Amino acid sequence: MTHPRATLRLQLHQGFTFDDALAQLDYFAALGVSHLYLSPLTTAQPGSMHGYDTVDYGTVSAELGGEGALRRLAAKVHERGMGIVADFVPNHMGVGGAHNAWWLDILEWGRHSAYARHFDVDWHSPDPALRGKVLMPFLGAQYGEELAAGRIELKFDPVAARFYVQYGPHVCPICPTDYAVLLQSANRADLNTLAGPFQGLTTQPDDQARAAAGRDALRAFVESAGTDPIDFALESYSTADPVARDRLHRLLERQHFRLAWWRTATDEINWRRFFDVTTLAGVRVERHDVFEAVHKLLFRLYADGVIDGVRIDHVDGLADPREYCERLRQRLAALRAMPPFIVVEKILAHGETLRDDWPVQGTTGYDFMNDVGALLHDPAGAAPLAEAWAAISGDDRPFQDYALDARREMLAAYLPAELDHVTRALHRIARELPATRDTTYASVHRVVAHLAIYFPIYRIYPVNGLRSALDNRYFDVALEAARRALPRASLAALGLVDAWLGGSAPEAAASAGNSGGGVKAPRTAQAGAGSAQASTQSNPPLSHALIAQRTALALFSQLTAPLAAKATEDTALYRYGRLLSRNEVGADPDDFARTPHDFHVANRLRQRRPFGLLATATHDHKRGEDVRARLAVLSEIAGDWSATLRAWSTLNQTHRRNEGAAGTLWSPGPTVEAMLYQTLVGCWPPDLDPGDEAGVHALAERVAQWLLKALREAKLRTNWLSPDEQYESECQAFLFDILAPQRRDGFLQALAGFVARVAPAGAVNSLLQTVLRLTSPGIPDLYQGTELWDFSLVDPDNRRPVDYASRAAALDDRAPAAKLEEWRNAQVKLATVRRLLAVRERAPELLREGEYLPLMANGAQAAHVIAFARRHGNAWAIVIGTHLAAGLLDGDTPLVATERWEDTAVELPKGLAEASLHDWLSEITHTVGNGNALALRDILKAMPVAVLCTLTRG
Incomplete structure (x- = not known):
């Protein structure tokens, strides 16, 4: 294959x-x-x-x-x-529950489990209560409360011959070193005999084998005698009796796990998680x-x-x-x-x-999704939309400042345990060296926090404990920002941490403390991994220092990556609402728009890896590809959109909750209301009539699900850890009120009318985006179901079941242009996808890795064209698309009238004069004249996009 x-x-x-x-x-x-x-x-x-x-x-x-x-x-x-x-x-793996055998084994045997080193568990926690234990923060309330309520129970599994503690779906095996005590608690001769193999047991591997033999005997006993004797022993640990409950508590305190309230995870987790998700262990x-x-x-x-x-x-x-x-x-x-x-x-x-x-x-393919998404936006809309957002929010800062605020909050409230792990790894290095032993934990903690907050990318990728010149390009951004923000007294510690985080080889880092406060340690990373390795081999004591430095670097990178994701994707993107089509995974809202030239530059870089994926939708996207394409149109009509926002806010003012109440913030609040209107404009189905009560209600249910997630992810007036359910309910009530049937002649009519106005230009964007994904260097990736219009929102909305039967029924041999008139049913998109995948099948190398040649447009509407050529051998493809079409469309069809193109033409590469080019989207064949140019009034008269090839469909 x-x-x-x-x-x-x-x-x-x-x-x-x-x-x-x-x-x-x-x-x-x-x-x-x-x-x-x-x-x-x-x-x-x-x-x-x-x-x-x-x-x-x-x-x-x-x-x-x-x-x-x-x-x-x-x-x-x-x-x-x-x-x-x-x-x-x-x-990472799923933990908690009762199904991960590796995880259950470390809960049972602790650091001597065969899987103890499979997970990033800190067995040497500075907290005595966690030393040698795994924190299990899955309790719904305080440990003592749950124990007293009888929700933590000691049980026995007769098949596995295993004692365990159960809390809801969570299972924690009891270490066999306690089996003797458990069996003897019944004071029965038969159980006392079974306790024998477990007497004096340790957690060492040899004793684990002895425990297995003891379990075999226990299993055989239960198979013949039943579980009644065991159940009698379990009564000694029943939570119904205070004495027995205390006995259970003391048993739990001896285990290699520590059951805890779920809220403790943020501060005390002693194993690496996926982001801040406590059910996923690194x-x-x-x-x-x-x-x-x-x-x-x-x-x-x-x-x-x-x-x-x-x-x-x-x-x-x-x-x-x-x-x-x-x-x-x-x-x-x-x-x-x-x-x-x-x-x-x-x-x-x-x-x-x-x-x-x-x-x-x-x-x-997130990089391509960002490139093509930015291309669809009009740079002229950036400033007026920012002004409108500042007026709504009372905050005129760029997105970057929102992201920095979110980073500070995430580090303090969601990832403090992860910050502690990095700090302790670095502090251990300090304690190893006489020159730096007096560097305090607090000073290192302060420095690491600032570096993480200002880190400009997800992470760096040092080799053998040393940062490369490229790593330093990004690390130095954080270093300089931290130097400006930290008090002068912390600059010496900053210099040390810089060295220990790969700025110097370990032997140089050891003397970095003598370099003076705030002076950069010497950059030796450019010497390469080979020199560091050679030093390690020639000087054995350095091996420990190198391991310590690599460990600290890994922990630092495993902090900056989740911090960037949680702060940006899962927080700041839900707070900043200039235009939500740029609030996407892998995108930067401050990078508002890209020109065709920018897109061409990115595509030429993409040729270096022609087998990378090209995505415009994923299982993790915030908004479906066609939602973003439609919302991008608002950048072209920024003034009108700002006026529309004000009008709708006035129209729906009576549906707000608590407005005017003394000391109360009204619900949903101006920023949430503005982002809600954008969402409704973006996801309103093209064929939905405002009078369709069932259809509107179904849409409201979907948007309500998005709204709840958006509110909690923003973490402003509610969040996942401590939700304000009253506020959430008020926000959803506002949504359902403004979409209620009685609003069909008011807001619903206004909303549907506005969508009808921007939807044709949104469809042009969608078709352009589709064509660019299928013709750019790389491998196009389709997300399930998006071959028709994708007006989905964030998960789980973007993971709804796909109606494949309707898609299969819509497949036929008609050209996309023949389906443009009925564009609302999305079959024009499906046909476009199928046609261009057929081109890729006919000539796989042409569009995947063929030469990429940007093409120039001239004439009255040259600013509204993007074009390029692909060539592989003698095969050519010319891709031409309508760009920023809102001001050119006259009717409700996503097609610029021929006369509007006037004299606009695309210049072709040399060698195509007199060539015959077949448009796979319209089935029209064009002959290139001596002028070596194509007039758009001819090329784009049937579709807003064209893919003209020297290949015929044949």
């Missing part, structure tokens, strides 16, 4: 299994994709709707149909010459044995030809992403003859590119 030419992302769960995917295979093949891109296949927590909470890396999810169903799907896929790309989650995949255990099934499926490529989830969570990618590629390459296909989920900041030394095909 070759590398993909186009992928289709499918979200698998118990409601859409391998067999369900197989049932749609005819449609997927007819659409023209080459590979199914499947969400995680491994066994996840029961009922998981996403699969990212893996509990067993060794088995294919039974809820998805199991390995047999996966192999059936793969066999049929391969029969059609197609392939499978599997999403894989190496960074996995130490950088360890060779863990890497092999985590990937065993993946490697087997790849070796057997079941899967053909891998998508790596959240690569920035790993200790060393580059090293991981190298190891993964080496292992996969040894299993199959063809080069492995690997893409990584990576968020790139503005101006950042994927590191050249990562041996992967590319990213999953």
